[in-house]
Amino acid sequence: MAYFQARRDFLKLATKSATATVLIPGSLGALGEVALRGEDKFVRSICEMCSSRCPMEARVINGKTVLLQGNAFAKEMGTSLCAKGVAGSSQLYDSQRLVSPLIRVGKRGENRWREASFEEALNLVSTKLSALKERYGARSVIFSSKTGEHYDLLRSFASAFGSPNVFSHWSSCPIAIESAFHHTFGEKLHRDFENATYILNFGHNLFEGLDISLTKAMAHFCANPSKKLVVLDPRFSIIAAKADEWHSIKPGSDLAFVLALLHVWIRDGKFDHTFVEQYTIGFDALVDAVKETTPQWQQTRTGIDASVVERIAAELYAATPRCIIDWGHKATTTQAEFQRSRAILIANILMGNVEKEGGIYLTKSAKRVNALAKESIVPELNDPFPRLQINEPRIDGAGEEGAYCFVSKQHGVLTAIPEAILSQKPYEIKGWFLTRHNPLITVADPQKMKEAMEQLEFIVVNDIYLSDTAMMADVILPECTYLERDEGISTLTCKVPTYAMRNKIVAPLHENKSAIEIIRALAERMGYGSHYAWKNSSELRAFQAKGNAELLQTLLLRGVASFDVPFFCARESSLVERFCERYPKSRAWVDAQGCFGHLLTHLKTPSGKIEIYCDAVEKIFKGYGVPRSVDMDVSQGLPYVLTSGKSAVHTNGHTQNVPYLSRLLSSNPIWMHPSTAKAHGLKMGDTFYLQNAIAKEKATVFITEGIRPDTLFAYMGFGRDAPSLARTHGKGTNVSKFLSLASAPICGAMITNVGVNIIKA
Amino acid sequence: MAKKYGMIHDNNLCIGCQACNVACRSENQIPESVYRLQVWVKQEEYPNGGLGYEYHRQSCVQCENTPCVSVCPTHASYKNEDGIVLIDNDLCVGCLYCVAACPYQARYVHPVTKAPDKCTFCHESRLARGEEPACVTVCPTDALIFGDLNDPKSKINKALSERVTYRQKESLGTQPKMFIVPNHKGGIRS
Ligand code: SF4
Ligand code: SF4
Ligand code: SF4
Numbered sequence: 001m002a003y004f005q006a007r008r009d010f011l012k013l014a015t016k017s018a019t020a021t022v023l024i025p026g027s028l029g030a031l032g033e034v035a036l037r038g039e040d041k042f043v044r045s046i047c048e049m050c051s052s053r054c055p056m057e058a059r060v061i062n063g064k065t066v067l068l069q070g071n072a073f074a075k076e077m078g079t080s081l082c083a084k085g086v087a088g089s090s091q092l093y094d095s096q097r098l099v100s101p102l103i104r105v106g107k108r109g110e111n112r113w114r115e116a117s118f119e120e121a122l123n124l125v126s127t128k129l130s131a132l133k134e135r136y137g138a139r140s141v142i143f144s145s146k147t148g149e150h151y152d153l154l155r156s157f158a159s160a161f162g163s164p165n166v167f168s169h170w171s172s173c174p175i176a177i178e179s180a181f182h183h184t185f186g187e188k189l190h191r192d193f194e195n196a197t198y199i200l201n202f203g204h205n206l207f208e209g210l211d212i213s214l215t216k217a218m219a220h221f222c223a224n225p226s227k228k229l230v231v232l233d234p235r236f237s238i239i240a241a242k243a244d245e246w247h248s249i250k251p252g253s254d255l256a257f258v259l260a261l262l263h264v265w266i267r268d269g270k271f272d273h274t275f276v277e278q279y280t281i282g283f284d285a286l287v288d289a290v291k292e293t294t295p296q297w298q299q300t301r302t303g304i305d306a307s308v309v310e311r312i313a314a315e316l317y318a319a320t321p322r323c324i325i326d327w328g329h330k331a332t333t334t335q336a337e338f339q340r341s342r343a344i345l346i347a348n349i350l351m352g353n354v355e356k357e358g359g360i361y362l363t364k365s366a367k368r369v370n371a372l373a374k375e376s377i378v379p380e381l382n383d384p385f386p387r388l389q390i391n392e393p394r395i396d397g398a399g400e401e402g403a404y405c406f407v408s409k410q411h412g413v414l415t416a417i418p419e420a421i422l423s424q425k426p427y428e429i430k431g432w433f434l435t436r437h438n439p440l441i442t443v444a445d446p447q448k449m450k451e452a453m454e455q456l457e458f459i460v461v462n463d464i465y466l467s468d469t470a471m472m473a474d475v476i477l478p479e480c481t482y483l484e485r486d487e488g489i490s491t492l493t494c495k496v497p498t499y500a501m502r503n504k505i506v507a508p509l510h511e512n513k514s515a516i517e518i519i520r521a522l523a524e525r526m527g528y529g530s531h532y533a534w535k536n537s538s539e540l541r542a543f544q545a546k547g548n549a550e551l552l553q554t555l556l557l558r559g560v561a562s563f564d565v566p567f568f569c570a571r572e573s574s575l576v577e578r579f580c581e582r583y584p585k586s587r588a589w590v591d592a593q594g595c596f597g598h599l600l601t602h603l604k605t606p607s608g609k610i611e612i613y614c615d616a617v618e619k620i621f622k623g624y625g626v627p628r629s630v631d632m633d634v635s636q637g638l639p640y641v642l643t644s645g646k647s648a649v650h651t652n653g654h655t656q657n658v659p660y661l662s663r664l665l666s667s668n669p670i671w672m673h674p675s676t677a678k679a680h681g682l683k684m685g686d687t688f689y690l691q692n693a694i695a696k697e698k699a700t701v702f703i704t705e706g707i708r709p710d711t712l713f714a715y716m717g718f719g720r721d722a723p724s725l726a727r728t729h730g731k732g733t734n735v736s737k738f739l740s741l742a743s744a745p746i747c748g749a750m751i752t753n754v755g756v757n758i759i760k761a
Numbered sequence: 762m763a764k765k766y767g768m769i770h771d772n773n774l775c776i777g778c779q780a781c782n783v784a785c786r787s788e789n790q791i792p793e794s795v796y797r798l799q800v801w802v803k804q805e806e807y808p809n810g811g812l813g814y815e816y817h818r819q820s821c822v823q824c825e826n827t828p829c830v831s832v833c834p835t836h837a838s839y840k841n842e843d844g845i846v847l848i849d850n851d852l853c854v855g856c857l858y859c860v861a862a863c864p865y866q867a868r869y870v871h872p873v874t875k876a877p878d879k880c881t882f883c884h885e886s887r888l889a890r891g892e893e894p895a896c897v898t899v900c901p902t903d904a905l906i907f908g909d910l911n912d913p914k915s916k917i918n919k920a921l922s923e924r925v926t927y928r929q930k931e932s933l934g935t936q937p938k939m940f941i942v943p944n945h946k947g948g949i950r951s
Contacts, residue, residue, distance in 0.1 A: 067788045069899050080901040083779040086787055207776040212901050215776075219902035222946070223773040236804075238776050241814040242946050648778035660783050663793060705812055706804060 044559025048482035049084035052211035076213035087660035098478035099510035126525035138162030141431035156385035160528040167412040179747035180341035186604030193217040195358035198319035204328030207238035236706030252334035252634035256301035258343040259293035264313040272352025282613020289628035322358030343627035355570040373583035395420040413748040421452035440468040441653040444739030466724035485514035501555035570596040638755030657725040667732035669702035671713035689759040767938035774904035775816040777802035781896030788895035821867035821880035822937035829859035
């Protein structure tokens with residue numbers, strides 16, 4: 001096979017790079033401390049401090065990393081990196097990291113351990129998992145991971161093992177918008193912030209939940225006086241402060257605002273009629289659904305004046321097609337989340353901004369670009385993570401007949417896990433394998449989740465820290481940090497095909513292994529070795545690259561690879577022409593308007609077009625085929641709504657104990673409006689209790705005008721019970737404890753806005 | 762011609778994310794208990810009743826007229842040929858007059874060397890290698906611009922000619938080489 005040749009070339013290359021020192025990134029384990037000593041060198045890789053995975057670069061001196069910065073080979077990044085990304089070296093050298101496998105000696109969750117060798121730990125895990133499979137069937141083991149290579153690895157391993165029960169972190173994060181995209185476009189689109197002139201933002205806070213290239217584009221957008229940003233958020237966030245207008249919308253009511261926009265545009269005939277006619281189906285159903293959703297109607301739900309909707313509707317229309325109604329990532333979540341996300345996408349569609357500069361665009365993947373060019377201009381990758389089809393029902397019913405029929409089997413519904421374990425329905429669950437996943441902090445009702453975990457026979461956790469979830473494990477497998485491991489090739493494509501690769505920056509400081517090594521070693525022990533076409537990370541890369549040594553070399557040296565493909569929007573004839581000039585065979589696709597219009601009529605939706613109305617959804621969930629008003633209440637009869645989000649220096653659960661970062665923000669006092677604080681007799685810094693039906697937790701108060709009087713806000717990821725996270729242990733409040741396990745209809749999203757009471761301490 | 766290094770902190774671009782703060786710490790190995798650089802995000806209420814955030818860069822502003830140097834009895838505090846204010850630890854007698862004299866509270870006592878320390882424009886760690894200061898390098902929003910004020914073609918001079926700037930405590934006559942672009946946003950009412 002070609003890739004074996006590639007692998008030999010690749011290894012040759014790697015060996016060469018070990019001797020040619022200064023500019024060559026070390027990798028493939030060939031470079032250890034010895035090779036690095038006394039040298040000053042740059043290695044380019046991918047950040048892992050949050051899920052944005054920005055391309056980064058490290059300068060290594062004497063085998064120690066000194067500074068992490070952005071990888072300027074990724075054009076949109078420059079040398080920029082966020083505080084978390086730069087603090088990666090402080091995680092690497094953190095004395096509170098896990099450095100050896102641990103095996104439980106006390107009761108589950110008691111936090112008593114003995115150290116073990118990897119050999120012993122892996123043997124134990126393989127024996128236990130095999131025994132569970134033997135006794136209760138493979139389906140009795142759950143596998144969960146955050147998305148990324150860890151998830152791809154684990155999902156593939158789970159399929160070899162035979163369990164259908166694979167979960168990603170999606171249902172606790174972006175699943176609603178992903179689902180809305182799937183039903184509207186059949187795939188996910190991106191936002192061209194650089195070229196937009198007007199953005200309506202529903203809490204997509206790129207200045208506190210950073211993704212460097214998007215954050216940078218948005219910052220320049222905000223600083224440009226000729227552009228306009230309108231932010232709707234119950235809290236005065238950093239992005240709200242950078243906006244031209246901020247409206248403190250009532251939590252959970254985004255949907256009402258968007259429905260009113262749709263109403264106004266349709267009422268006045270102010271939308272892109274030609275686009276709607278040519279590329280979409282189901283517009284008439286929408287007309288009917290938004291008949292009553294007037295600006296006046298929304299006013300009572302959102303607290304925003306009707307005249308504001310009228311004005312913003314007109315401004316957006318005037319800015320078409322260079323306007324974006326920004327959906328956010330995990331912005332508000334309510335039970336109306338599916339409808340909210342769909343309504344936002346449809347607002348974009350009515351503005352005709354799809355495949356227009358300054359609007360929203362389809363991923364220009366290698367496959368898409370090659371098909372258009374009718375030649376292979378960008379290498380396509382092999383999938384190194386085979387998945388066998390498992391014909392067993394899942395415990396959460398994802399992708400099967402019932403409430404979660406539209407939730408992807410690949411991602412599942414995390415909030416359904418506790419009930420399934422405790423009730424043993426639809427069948428018994430006995431084991432759980434988690435890699436880099438911390439549901440006791442990031443998923444609703446950790447109290448119940450913990451109760452369920454206590455019922456299990458065997459839990460194995462792979463993490464960097466002894467997290468709250470790791471504390472529940474039987475075996476903890478300590479992973480190396482991202483600075484100490486090689487990974488396969490990942491796809492970064494948005495505007496143009498781009499690949500990136502995680503390259504080892506220093507040799508592992510301790511016993512730790514990478515997830516690739518861990519999973520591959522388990523597979524070997526359990527008899528699934530033949531499932532994979534590779535044995536280690538270098539073979540994996542070579543297999544992925546299909547014999548393309550040049551691609552691998554670029555990724556080794558530069559950390560990213562792009563292919564000088566010109567960006568095009570399918571509906572911008574000048575950009576289409578530029579693409580055709582470069583790749584003449586692509587002219588065959590050009591339509592009468594000089595566009596690649598076929599891209600929008602051959603989508604992966606049932607009709608092939610953009611679906612304003614989804615028949616499949618309507619058939620099973622009556623009334624959900626088009627966006628319409630559904631129950632948006634998040635207070636559940638309680639006086640306040642507790643909302644949560646990120647700060648610029650932490651993720652939702654991973655970084656709170658990282659030395660540099662813990663000092664920047666070490667707790668999460670609850671944001672409260674002065675009038676609310678006064679009504680409860682609270683002064684800045686006072687302690688009080690938050691309470692609802694499932695939790696009563698201590699909190700401190702941060703008094704600010706920057707929040708609605710009926711709303712509270714907390715940064716995520718605090719209130720840690722794990723004593724091993726010594727810097728953060730016991731500080732702040734874990735807001736997940738207030739969240740209910742009920743999830744949003746259709747998409748299965750966890751609902752992160754919740755009603756609470758304030759009780760004086 | 763000698764160089765004259767300066768910096769711009771553009772409040773319109775700054776988001777208070779602290780990447781600069783962490784980069785400075787990491788590059789210059791600043792002990793945990795002290796800092797050369799922080800960005801203070803302060804919520805302001807404007808006269809019109811609106812809200813805003815101001816982003817104050819708390820660091821040495823690299824004065825041209827330097828109270829810290831004037832007050833130093835041993836010339837341990839000095840300005841180098843590129844206009845960067847530095848400290849020679851070997852000459853320092855630990856009187857800490859400079860710490861008291863700095864109107865910008867930029868100096869701290871290094872817990873290990875016991876000598877005063879502060880922002881050096883990464884003179885020792887990066888400039889020598891031809892790299893920009895760590896804070897400038899990582900800033901996610903390009904809010905920091907660094908360069909030679911004596912070079913008419915430098916990035917910083919170009920930006921100074923296009924953006925309105927001010928300097929902190931200008932009335933003191935210290936002539937900082939740290940220029941601030943004031944925030945145009947804010948005063949937002951919901
Ligand atoms: S946003 Fe920051 S933490 Fe996240 S991947 Fe990018 S640099 Fe890393
Ligand atoms: S890194 Fe840039 S945006 Fe972030 S606080 Fe510093 S100056 Fe401001
Ligand atoms: S110039 Fe260097 S020393 Fe000064 S604040 Fe920036 S990173 Fe720190």
